[in-house]
Amino acid sequence: MTETDSTETLTGLFEQVARRLHSSGFAAQLFPAQWSALRYIHQAAVERRTSIDLARFQGLASGAVARTVRTLIEKGLVEKKGTIGRGRAEQLQLTEKGQQMLKRDPxxxxxxxxxxxxxxxxxxxxxxxxxxxxxxxxxxxxx
Structure with missing residues (x-):
């Protein structure tokens, strides 16, 4: 196998894993971005559990992430716990229901x-x- 063949094979494997991960993300009536947000909120340092930090982590626009967070709040998986620092950033926290949902993480x-x-x-x-x-x-x- 040449180096080119090897990198092409590796790239194809990356794509296959990415597709499977994305497909498996449609579980328990959540979308992949919602699962990712739950994982982030669970693992991030308390001072980084904000919508803006989540947007930076995911590399997404803050509006899309705000909609994701709003949906997770509506589903009872996430709650706001007040502001952080001097700004208006609100700290996010998993609810008990959100913690239980992570036990079903795909x-x-x-x-x-x-x-x-x-x-x-x-x-x-x-x-x-x-x-x-x-x-x-x-x-x-x-x-």
Whole structure:
């Protein structure tokens, strides 16, 4: 196998994983962006649990993320817990229902599979994924 064949194969594997992850994200009456928001709110530092920080993390416009957050609040999965810092940013927190929903996270099977990798394999995979993420960022974000 030549280097070109190898990178083409690897790129195809990335695409296949991305498609499967996206498809599996339509679970429990949530969309992939909503699952991503739940995961972010669960894992982010308390001072970063805001809609604007979520938008930056996801690389999306704040309006789209605000709609996602509003929907999660309407579904009873997320609640606002007051403002953070000197600004108007409102802290987001998972409700008990939101925490229970994460137990149904479609990424759980992938997480379990990753646990079977050695620390070195995880580090190499993480480096590759970070490279892929950087390569797919809009040009203006790479400057």
């Amino acid at each position: 990424l759980r099977s992938l997480r379990r599979a990753m646990e079977d990798l050695s620390l070195h394999e995880r580090a190499v995979l993480a480096k590759g994924l970070e490279t892929a993420i950087d390569a797919t960022r809009p040009q203006r974000d790479r400057l």
